[in-house]
Amino acid sequence: MTYRLIVNDTAHDIDAPGDMPLLYALRNHLDLKATRYGCGLAECGACAVFVGRDVRQSCVLPLAAVDGPVTTVEGLAPGDALSxxxxxxxxxxxxxxxxxxxxxxxxxxxxxxxxxxxxxxxxxxxxxxxxxxxxxxxxxxxxxxxxxxxxxxxxxxx
Structure with a gap:
């Protein structure tokens, strides 16, 4: 299935199963490598991203459940600036x-x-x-x- 995600203010169409973790889409489909796989159980925080204004653990968040724009650490500031x-x-x-x-x-x-x-x-x-x-x-x-x-x-x- 194809999922449309807004990641760091850019729309992306991801062709993947709905149960695939958001983390895998970020790293493997969008080449955003800063978000890390740590424990795979949402207990270590290495995979944290914003979904809307909420901090979510992307290792356990299925693509089908992403309900807002995603911001990774790469998207915390515009362009080449740093937050x-x-x-x-x-x-x-x-x-x-x-x-x-x-x-x-x-x-x-x-x-x-x-x-x-x-x-x-x-x-x-x-x-x-x-x-x-x-x-x-x-x-x-x-x-x-x-x-x-x-x-x-x-x-x-x-």
């Missing part, structure tokens, strides 16, 4: 192996959309569904705080 979250993760060197980072950036973006000045407890709560085996949580928390400052500065400049 404040992406830039802050680079600035703070928040990635060690990098496997969890796209999911962490999705979670951070969702957090900052609802909580522009999160404290440590809010950040920890927002990342509970994201696992990092390298132990870069301190840098990830710093990156999220930096992104929050960057977003506040951008709002105050306008």
């Amino acid at each position: 404040p979250v992406q830039q802050a993760f680079i600035d703070e060197q928040a990635a060690q192996c990098g496997y969890c980072i796209s999911g962490m950036m999705i979670a951070a973006t969702a957090l900052l959309a609802d909580t522009p000045d999160p404290d440590d407890a809010a950040i920890a709560a927002a990342l509970t569904s994201n696992l990092c085996g390298c132990g870069t949580h301190v840098r990830i928390v710093r990156a999220i705080k930096r992104a929050a400052r960057m977003q506040r500065q951008a709002r105050n400049a306008t």
Whole structure:
């Protein structure tokens, strides 16, 4: 069957079974490799994407159930620009192996959309569904705080 998906503001027709996970469509059909396969059980956060405004685990979301536009980490900012979250993760060197980072950036973006000045407890709560085996949580928390400052500065400049 053919499914029309809007991914990172671009329409795509995907010819695949409806029970195929969105993750496979993103990686294998659309060549968007930042979204990772981690556990395959929606427990590690490596495959997190936005569907509409909701963070969803793409490893368990069948194509037939995708009910809105999809945004991957590649689509967080237009063109060659970086979003404040992406830039802050680079600035703070928040990635060690990098496997969890796209999911962490999705979670951070969702957090900052609802909580522009999160404290440590809010950040920890927002990342509970994201696992990092390298132990870069301190840098990830710093990156999220930096992104929050960057977003506040951008709002105050306008």
